[in-house]
Amino acid sequence: MTYAVIAQRKKIHPYKFNMWVAIAAIVMMFGGFTSAYVVMRGQERWVSFQLPHQFIFSTIVILCSSFTMAMAVRYFKRRMMNAYKRWITLTAILGLVFMYSQFLGFRFLYAHGVNLTFNVSASLLFIITGLHMLHVLGGVIALLVIFFRALRKKIRSYDPVPIEVVATYWHFVDILWIYLFGFFIWLR
Amino acid sequence: MSSEVHFGQVQGAQQAVAAVAIHDGDHHAHHHHQSFITKYIFSQDHKIISRQFLITGMIWAIIGGFFSVIFRLQLGFPDKSFPFLETIFGHWAAGGHISPELYYQLVTMHGTIMIFFVLTAGLSGTFSNFLIPLQLGARDMASPFLNMLSYWFFFVASIIMLSSLFIQTGPSEAGWTAYPPLSALREASEGSKLGMDLWLISMAVFVVSQLLAGLNYISTILNMRTKGMSMTRMPLTIWALFFTAVLGVLSFPVLLSGFILLLFDRNLGTSFYLSDIYIAGHALPNQGGSPILYEHLFWFLGHPEVYIVMLPGMGITSDMLATHSRKPIFGYLAMVGSLFAIASLSFLVWAHHMFVSGMNPFLGAFFVLFTLLIAVPSSVKVFNWLATLWRGNVQFTVPNLFAIGFVSLFISGGLTGIWLGNSALDLHLHDTYFVIAHFHLVMGIAAFFGMFAGVYHWFPKMFGRFMNNTLGYIHFWVTFVGAYLMFWPMHYEGLAGMPRRYYEYSADALAVYHRFQHLNEFISVIAIIVFAVQILFVFNFFYSIFKGRPVKDPNPWKANTLEWTTPIHVGHGNWPGEIPEVHRWPYDYSKNGIDFIPQTVPVSPAEEEVQESITTR
Numbered sequence: 001m002t003y004a005v006i007a008q009r010k011k012i013h014p015y016k017f018n019m020w021v022a023i024a025a026i027v028m029m030f031g032g033f034t035s036a037y038v039v040m041r042g043q044e045r046w047v048s049f050q051l052p053h054q055f056i057f058s059t060i061v062i063l064c065s066s067f068t069m070a071m072a073v074r075y076f077k078r079r080m081m082n083a084y085k086r087w088i089t090l091t092a093i094l095g096l097v098f099m100y101s102q103f104l105g106f107r108f109l110y111a112h113g114v115n116l117t118f119n120v121s122a123s124l125l126f127i128i129t130g131l132h133m134l135h136v137l138g139g140v141i142a143l144l145v146i147f148f149r150a151l152r153k154k155i156r157s158y159d160p161v162p163i164e165v166v167a168t169y170w171h172f173v174d175i176l177w178i179y180l181f182g183f184f185i186w187l188r
Numbered sequence: 189m190s191s192e193v194h195f196g197q198v199q200g201a202q203q204a205v206a207a208v209a210i211h212d213g214d215h216h217a218h219h220h221h222q223s224f225i226t227k228y229i230f231s232q233d234h235k236i237i238s239r240q241f242l243i244t245g246m247i248w249a250i251i252g253g254f255f256s257v258i259f260r261l262q263l264g265f266p267d268k269s270f271p272f273l274e275t276i277f278g279h280w281a282a283g284g285h286i287s288p289e290l291y292y293q294l295v296t297m298h299g300t301i302m303i304f305f306v307l308t309a310g311l312s313g314t315f316s317n318f319l320i321p322l323q324l325g326a327r328d329m330a331s332p333f334l335n336m337l338s339y340w341f342f343f344v345a346s347i348i349m350l351s352s353l354f355i356q357t358g359p360s361e362a363g364w365t366a367y368p369p370l371s372a373l374r375e376a377s378e379g380s381k382l383g384m385d386l387w388l389i390s391m392a393v394f395v396v397s398q399l400l401a402g403l404n405y406i407s408t409i410l411n412m413r414t415k416g417m418s419m420t421r422m423p424l425t426i427w428a429l430f431f432t433a434v435l436g437v438l439s440f441p442v443l444l445s446g447f448i449l450l451l452f453d454r455n456l457g458t459s460f461y462l463s464d465i466y467i468a469g470h471a472l473p474n475q476g477g478s479p480i481l482y483e484h485l486f487w488f489l490g491h492p493e494v495y496i497v498m499l500p501g502m503g504i505t506s507d508m509l510a511t512h513s514r515k516p517i518f519g520y521l522a523m524v525g526s527l528f529a530i531a532s533l534s535f536l537v538w539a540h541h542m543f544v545s546g547m548n549p550f551l552g553a554f555f556v557l558f559t560l561l562i563a564v565p566s567s568v569k570v571f572n573w574l575a576t577l578w579r580g581n582v583q584f585t586v587p588n589l590f591a592i593g594f595v596s597l598f599i600s601g602g603l604t605g606i607w608l609g610n611s612a613l614d615l616h617l618h619d620t621y622f623v624i625a626h627f628h629l630v631m632g633i634a635a636f637f638g639m640f641a642g643v644y645h646w647f648p649k650m651f652g653r654f655m656n657n658t659l660g661y662i663h664f665w666v667t668f669v670g671a672y673l674m675f676w677p678m679h680y681e682g683l684a685g686m687p688r689r690y691y692e693y694s695a696d697a698l699a700v701y702h703r704f705q706h707l708n709e710f711i712s713v714i715a716i717i718v719f720a721v722q723i724l725f726v727f728n729f730f731y732s733i734f735k736g737r738p739v740k741d742p743n744p745w746k747a748n749t750l751e752w753t754t755p756i757h758v759g760h761g762n763w764p765g766e767i768p769e770v771h772r773w774p775y776d777y778s779k780n781g782i783d784f785i786p787q788t789v790p791v792s793p794a795e796e797e798v799q800e801s802i803t804t805r
Contacts (some may be wrong), residue, residue, distance in 0.1 A: 014330030014407045021403035021437055029441035032488070036449065036460070036481055045463075045476035116456060120476045123458040127448065 019165045023172050026135065030176060033128050034183055040120045041187060047119040048188045049112075054105035058098050059181055062136075065094035066174045073167050077160055085150055091170065092143040099133050099140075125184065132180060135173050142166045230340075232332035233760055237339050238317035239650060242643070244346060245310020246726060252301035255294040257719050262286050264712025266692045280358065288691045289378050292361035295689065296379070297353070299364030300387070304394060305349070307497040307635045309342050312436075315500055315642050316405045316429045318650065322751035322758070323423050323774075325414025325767045330407040334400050341397030345390045352386035360387035363689070365486055368461035368479045372453045375467045385454065388447050395440045395447075402440075405433035414750070416770035420524075421787065423749050423774045424517060427524050428503025431531040432496050439492040439535070446485030453477070483545055487538035495534045497631050499527065501638020502569060502598075505591040507774075508641050509573055511747045512588035513580030514783060516775035519572040526565035526572075533562050543611040544618050552611040559609035566602055570595060581778065585745075586660035590641035593668045594634050600672070601630025604679065619689070622682025625675040633671040640664075643729070648744050652757050653736030659728040663721055670718035677707050748774045748786045 040046060072087035106126065109115070114122045146162055228236060261270060262285070269284030280290040317335065321328055329335045352359040361379030362371035370376045371384055409430045413422070422430075449460040453474075461482045462474035510517040517523060536558040543552050573595045582588065604626040607613050617623065640663070647655050686693075686701045693701045743752040753768050768788040776785040780795070 012411065014411045017407040017411055018331055018334065018403050021406050022399070025399050025403065025437045025441045028438050029445050032442035032445035032485055036445070036485060039481055039484065040460070040476075040478065043476060043478060116452075117458055117473075120459060123452065123460060127452060127458075131448070 013161050015161055015165050016168065019168050023169070026172075026176070030128070030131075030180070033124065033131075034180075037124050037128070037183075038187065040124065043120070045119070046121055048121055049109075049114050049118075051184055051188070052105035052108040054101050054108060055181060055184075058101040058105065059177065061094055061098045061101060062174050062177050065091050065098065066171050068094060069167050069170045073160070073163055076158075076163050079158060081150060085147065088143055088147050088150075092140050092147070095136050095140040095143070095170075099136055102129060102133050105129075128180060132173070132177055135176070139166070139170050139173055142169065230336060232328070232336045234317045234321050234329050234332065234335060235650070235758060237335055238314050240339050241310060241313030241317060241342070242650075244343065245306050245314065246729070248301050248305040248310065248346065249722070250726065252298050252306060253719050253722055255298040255301070257716055258286060259291055259294045259298070260712040260715045262291055262691065264709040266694065289358065289361060291691045292363075292377070292689075293358050293379050293383070296361050296363050297359050300349070300360075300391075302632065303364060303493065303497065304391070305346060307632075307639070308398065308436075308493070309394070311635060311639050312405075312429060312432050312496065312500045313339070313342065313401060314639075315425065315504065315646075316401070316433065318646060319423075319425055319751065320405055320408050320429060321412070322649070322754065322762060323426055323749050324409065324412065324417055325750050325763075325770065326408060326412040327761045327763075327767070329404050330412055331404055334404050338397045338401035338404065341393055341400065345394035345397060348386055348390035348393065352383045352390070355382050355386070357381040357383055359383040365490065366450070367486075368450060368453065368482050369465055372450060372461050373465070373467065373472075374454070385451075388451050388454075392444060392447055392451075395444045398436050398440050402433040402436040405429060406437065409433075414767045414770055417750075417787075420521070421770055421773045423503075424506035424520070424523050424527075425500075425503035427527055428499040428506075431527050432499045435492040435496050435499070435531055435534060439489040439496075442485055443489035446482055446489075449485070450482065480542070480546060483542050484538070487541045488535075490541060491538040492531075492534045494627075494631050495530055497635045498638075499531070500642075501594055501635045502527070504638045504642045504645075505573065505594045506576075507749070508587050508591035508645060509576045509580075509595075510775050510777060511645075511745055512583045512585050512591070513577055514583070514777045515576055515580035516777055516779070517572070518575035518578075519568070520773065520775065522568055523572055526568040529565035530562060533558055533565070537562065537609075540609055540611070540614075543614045549611070556609060556611050560606065562609075563602070563606055566598075570599055570602075585644075586655070586657060586664060587641045587645035589661070589664045589668075590637045590644065593664065594637040594641065596668075597629050597634040597637060597671065601626055601628070601634060605630060616685070617682060619687055620682035621678040621686050621688055624688050625678035625682060628675050628678075629671065633667075633675070637667075640667075640725070645745065646751075647729075647732065647736075648739045648756075649751055649754075649758070651733050651736070652739050653732050654739065654744070655732040655736060656728050659724060663725045663728070666721040667718055670714050670721070673714045674711050674718065677711060681707065743786075746784050748776060748784055750787055753786065753788055 068087050068091040072084050072091060075081075075083040075087060106129075109122070109125075116123055116126050143166060146166055149157065149162070227233075231237060231240075258273065261268075261273070270281075271284045273281035273284050273286055277286065277290060280287050286294070317329070320326070349359075357378045359379060360366065360371070360383045361377055362384060366384070366387065371380060374381050374384075409422075409426060413419075449458070452458040453460050453462060457473075459474035459477040461479045462472065462477045465472045465474060506517055506523055509515075537555055539547055539551065539555040540559045543555075577592070604622065608617055608623065608626055644655055644660055647653070681701075681704050682688075684701070684704070686704060690698070693704075739756050742754070742756050745752070750768060750770070754762055755764060770787045771790045772785065772787055774787050777783065779785060
C-alpha cells in the first residue's frame with residue numbers, strides 16, 4: 001500500500017474552523033426548531049397570524065449591519081484603526097437596534113392578543129426569534145470585546161483572526177435571520 | 189521545524205521548545221511554573237482534561253451502576269426486605285422496600301448517567317482529549333481554552349444532576365428519554381417536579397459541553413496533524429473519534445431544541461407537546477401540541493447518540509486487535525468507509541424507536557430499510573476484526589481481551605438489532621426485556637469494553653505505570669461472563685412478552701411472568717457480582733496510579749502510533765523537541781519479518797520497491 005504524502009497546504013486557522021463547526025451546530029438547532037414548525041403546521045389546530053411589520057425594519061437593519069461589519073474588517077486590514085473602531089461601534093449599535101426592533105415586533109403581537117401561549121404557531125415564533133435575538137446579543141458582546149481590545153494602548157495587535165471570526169459569526173446571524181424571516185413568510 | 193508548527197500550537201510549542209533549549213533535553217519540558225490550580229484543576233492541557241473526564245466518568249459509573257444494583261434487588265427479590273435500603277433512601281424505601289417512585293427514579297438516573305455522563309462524556313471525553321493530539325502529533329488541541337470550558341460545563345452539568353438526587357421530591361423519573369406528557373407536567377409524578385427541571389437544565393449544560401468539545405475535536409483532527417500524517421495514515425481510533433464528534437455536533441443541538449420546548453411547556457404554559465389532557469378530572473388548558481414531536485426531536489439525537497457511544501469503542505477495538513495481534517488491521521479503508529456509512533445512516537433511522545407510538549406505518553417502512561442497512565457496514569467491521577485476528581500472533585493481554593470481548597458482544601447484541609429493526613417484529617418485542625438485552629449488549633457493555641480496553645492500554649501513557657494484570661484478568665472474565673449471564677436470559681423473557689419498566693409482576697394479569705421469578709433472581713445476583721468486580725477495577729485503577737509497576741520502556745506495547753514516541757512522563761507540549769514526522773500508516777506489524785515499524789520510521793528504498801511491485805502487479 002502506498003500513500004502519497006500530501007504536501008503541507010496552507011490550512012484554515014483552527015479558530016476560524018471552530019467557528020464554522022459551531023455554525024453548523026447552530027444551524028442544526030434552528031433546523032430542529034423549523035422542522036418542528038413544519039410538523040406542527042400540519043396539525044389541525046394551527047392558527048396563523050400576520051407577522052408584525054417591524055420585522056421588515058429589523059431585516060433592513062441587520063442587512064446594513066453586515067455591510068458595516070464588512071467595512072470594519074476592511075479598515076482593520078488596512079490598519080486604519082480609527083475608522084475600524086467607528087464601523088465596529090456602528091455594527092454593534094445596529095445589532096442593538098435590530099434587537100429593539102424585534103422587541104417592538106413582539107410588543108405589537110402581544111398588543112393584538114398573540115402572546116406566547118396563544119397557539120403553537122405563536123409559541124414557536126417567539127422561541128425561534130427569541131433565540132435568534134440571543135445569538136445576535138452574543139455577537140454584540142463579541143463586538144464589544146474586540147472593540148475594547150482595540151482600545152488597549154500597550155498591546156497593538158494586527159492579527160485579523162479574531163475580527164474575522166466575529167465577522168463570520170455576524171454574517172451568519174444575518175443570513176440566519178433572512179432564512180427565518182423568509183421561512184415565516186412562506187409557511188405562515 | 190518551526191514552519192511546521194501550526195498557528196494554535198505556537199504558544200505551547202514555543203514554551204516547550206524554549207524550556208528544552210534551556211534545560212537541555214530534560215524530558216519534562218514543563219518548567220514554566222504553574223500552581224496546583226492551573227496545573228490540575230483549571231488546566232488547559234489536553235492530557236489533564238482527559239484524566240478529569242475519565243475520573244468524573246468513573247465516579248458517575250459507580251453511581252449509575254449502584255442504582256442498577258438497587259433496582260435489580262427489587263426485580264430479583266420483590267418480597268424480601270433490605271433494611272439497609274431504608275438507611276440510604278429513608279422514606280423512599282420504607283421497610284426496606286424501594287417505593288415505585290424511587291424505582292422509576294433509579295431507572296431514569298441509571299440510563300441518563302450511563303448514556304450521557306459515562307459513555308458520552310466519560311468515554312469520548314477521555315480518549316478524544318488524550319489521543320487526538322498525541323496520535324496526530326499536535327502540541328495540544330486547536331483551542332485549549334474551549335477544551336477546558338467543555339470539561340467545566342460537563343462538571344457543572346454533573347453537579348446539577350447530582351444535586352437533583354438530593355432534593356425532597358427526588359430526581360426525574362420520566363425515563364432517560366424524558367417523554368412528555370410525563371416529563372412536561374408537574375402533577376404527573378414526584379420526579380416531574382423540581383427533579384425534572386434540574387434534569388433538563390443539567391442536560392442543556394451538558395449539550396453545551398459536548399458541542400464545545402466536539403468542535404474542538406473536529407477542528408484539531410482536520411487542521412493540526414503533523415507533517416506526513418495524511419487522513420489515511422490516522423489510526424482508526426482517531427477516525428472513530430472524528431465521526432463521533434461530527435455526530436455529536438450535528439445531533440446534540442436538535443436535542444437542545446427539544447429540551448428548550450419542553451422547558452417552555454413546563455414553565456411558561458406553552459403547548460408544544462401537550463393537548464387534550466385531563467389530570468384528576470380537570471382538563472388542562474393546553475391545546476394543539478403533540479408528544480410525537482418530542483419523540484422526533486429526541487430520537488433525532490437519540491439514535492446518533494447510540495453511535496456516539498459505540499464508535500469510540502469500535503475505533504479502540506480496531507487498534508487493540510491490530511497492536512496486540514501483531515498484524516496490520518484488515519481492510520483499513522473499508523473500516524473508515526464503514527464508520528462513515530454508520531455515521532451517515534445513523535441520521536436516517538431515528539423513527540425506528542417510534543414504530544409503535546402512532547407514527548404512520550408507511551413511514552415505518554422507510555426507517556426499517558435504513559435500519560437494516562446499518563447491518564452492512566457493521567458486518568464489514570466485524571468481518572475485518574475477525575480477519576485481523578485470523579492467524580495473528582494474538583497476545584492475550586488485558587486490553588486485547590476486552591477488545592475481543594467487544595467484538596463478541598457487538599455480534600451478539602447486533603444480531604438482535606436486526607430483529608428489532610423490523611417494524612412487524614417490533615410490535616411484539618417493543619418495551620420488553622428483549623430490548624433491554626439488545627441495547628445493553630450492543631451499546632452498553634460493548635461500549636464499556638471499548639473503554640476498558642482503552643484504559644488498560646493507555647494507562648501506562650497516562651500515569652507512567654501499569655495496571656495490575658491479575659486484577660485485570662479477573663475483571664475481564666467476570667465482566668464478560670457476567671454480561672452474558674445477565675442479558676442472555678432477558679432475551680427469553682422478552683420473547684415471552686415480559687414488559688420492561690415494571691416495578692413488580694405481582695398483579696394477576698401478569699401471573700404468566702411469575703415463572704421468570706428465579707431467572708430474575710439469578711440475573712440480580714450476577715448483577716451484584718459484576719458490579720463488585722467493577723469496584724475492583726476502580727481500586728486497581730487508583731492503586732496503580734500510585735503503586736503500579738513503573739513503565740521502563742517508552743513503548744511498552746511495541747505499538748506504532750505516535751503517542752509512544754513521547755517521553756514516559758509526557759510534559760506540556762507533548763514532545764520535548766520537534767514534533768515527529770510521519771512516514772507510514774500505523775499498522776506496519778510483522779511486515780517483512782519485522783515485528784513493528786513505528787509511523788516515524790521512513791520507508792526504506794527496498795520497502796518501496798516491494799510495495800511498488802505489489803501495487804503495480
